[in-house]
C-alpha cells in the first residue's frame with residue numbers, strides 16, 4: 295500500500311515512522327510519503343491561505359497550491375505504481391462521513407491512499423470541484439463530532455486503523471478478528487495472570503472461573519455473551535440497524 299500525505303505541518307506525521315507503522319514501512323508493506331504543501335507555493339512567504347471571500351472568521355486555504363501539489367503527488371505516484379494507478383483522495387473534514395472500522399476495512403484493501411490535510415477553516419471548495427471534475431475519487435471523513443485544528447491528527451488515527459489491517463502488519467492476525475468493532479460488538483473483558491489478585495486496598499479479585507476451565511467452547515460462548523452484554527450496556531447504538539450512508543467510504547465530495 296502506498297500512502298501520500300499533503301500537509302503544512304510534515305513534522306506532525308513523524309509518528310508514522312514509529313512502532314508498528316514504522317516496521318511495516320521497513321518491511322515494505324506500506325510506503326508512506328509526506329509532502330509539505332508549502333513546497334508548491336511560489337511567493338516569498340510561501341502563502342497557502344487567504345481571507346474568506348464573503349467575510350467570516352479565520353482563513354481559507356488557497357486553491358492554487360493544492361491543485362499544483364495534488365497534480366505533482368499523483369504524477370509521482372503514477373511514475374512508481376503505473377499510469378493507471380489512482381489514489382483514493384481522503385480529506386479529513388469535520389463535515390465528513392464518520393470514519394468507522396468498516397471504512398478502515400475497506401480502505402485497507404486499497405493500493406493507494408492520498409491524504410489531504412486542511413488547516414485554518416478549511417480548503418477552498420473549488421479544489422474538491424476540480425478533483426471531482428478530473429475524475430478523481432474523493433472521500434471526506436470525520437473522526438468524530440468535535441473540532442480539531444486540522445486534518446493531521448485524523449490522518450494519524452486513520453492511517454493506524456487502516457495499516458494495521460494490511461496483511462502481515464500485525465503479527466497475530468487472529469487478534470484482529472476479536473477486536474472491538476471488528477464484528478460490530480465491543481470486545482469481551484480481558485484477564486491475565488495472576489488468576490487471583492489482591493488489589494492495593496486489600497480486595498481479593500479472582501478472574502471468572504470459566505477462563506481457567508480449559509473448555510474452549512464454553513470460554514468462546516462466555517466471551518460472546520460478554521461482548522453482547524457490554525455492547526448493550528455501553529453502546530446500544532451499535533446494536534441498532536445501520537442507517538444508510540452511515541460510514542465514510544468513497545462518498546463524493548459534497
Ligand SMILES: N#Cc1c(-c2ccc3ccn(Cc4ccc(CN5CCCCC5)cc4)c3c2)n[nH]c1N
Nearest residue numbers: 386387412413436437438440441442443444445448
Ligand atoms: N477529520 C476531522 C476533523 C476535524 C478537522 C479536519 C480537517 C480540518 C481542516 C481545518 N480544520 C479546522 C476547522 C475548524 C472549524 C471548522 C468549522 N468552521 C465553521 C464555520 C465555517 C468555516 C468552518 C472547520 C475546520 C479541520 C478540522 N475536526 N474534527 C474532526 N473530526
